[in-house]
Amino acid sequence: MGRMPCCEKVGLKKGPWTPDEDKKLLDYVRKHGHGIWRSVPAKAGLERCGKSCRLRWINYLKPDIKRGNFSAEEEHTIIQLHALLGNKWSIIAAHLPQRTDNEIKNYWNSNIKKRLIRMGLDPITHKTIKKNTFETSDVCYDNPKDTINVCHVAQWESARHEAEVRGSMVQAGSGSSYFSGLILSKIPTQPCLSSHSLSTENSTAYNMYALVLATNHDFRLPVSTSSIPTLPAVSNIPQITNTESLVSYKVDNNDMGASSQSETEIEGCVSNLQDDDIMVAVEAFRRTRSESMKELFNESTSM
DNA sequence: AAGGTGTGCAACCGCGCATTC
């Protein structure tokens, strides 16, 4: 049995919306809210599909939508997030206040994508394109240095998946994505080789744990302070030490933001982190989370 | 001036997921 159509399409208008239609939809939603979109057209006196009404509202009529040219900062954010998440336009849009996924997608396809190609970068992988073959140049095992790079690319992919999951969580959550945006905005578009010592990595990983906890909007999800390794504070990077109190504060107050003092502390810490620090931290976070999952899995199978 | 081509973007379509019954 096939899927039922979203609405009775016979006699319904398609194509560009007229100012009159916009007014009808706007007036109706302002007065009654959209409710079930399927029923909106009849109630608002529109000969449109409910889906079409929803799209029109989300992309154009919603009062808090910013239209017009993208700023350099917005463009930079889009490129960074696309490198991390791929074509997850809705998640990217969640990090750009007042911009819609459709608008970002269009801007990417008509503008940024072409510019990346002109610059010799693959718009999908964000890697350089081989001049003669147009193949991406990420696999070359002859040189040990290249092997390290390949390994780093794989780590980057893992980190990207982690970010994607986090992005979904942010989207599913009900609150602000401010801190997540702050972290994501610090993650470079390309993996880079790091010369950090293990001690620095440990410390930065700890910071990342704290930041992830601080940005985790739903503490029922499997990220807990118990999974934070005990690590020595041996870095010039300041360490967030009051994660527990931060978490309890947020839970107790059922609030998306921590105390203003904690906010300042986190924001300052994130701002001070360098790209290499973030890379190392994301990888350390991924590795330890993976180990935690293995432990959990072993526990559950041995029961 | 007219036809062809390229570009930007609003809107549509189909699918997957979540929820409801």
Add this chain to the structure above:
DNA sequence: AGAATGCGCGGTTGCACACCT
């Protein structure tokens, strides 16, 4: 449990306009 339903997402289409020949 599974069918029906609604919503949201990403890919694609098609139109209007600008630019080129």
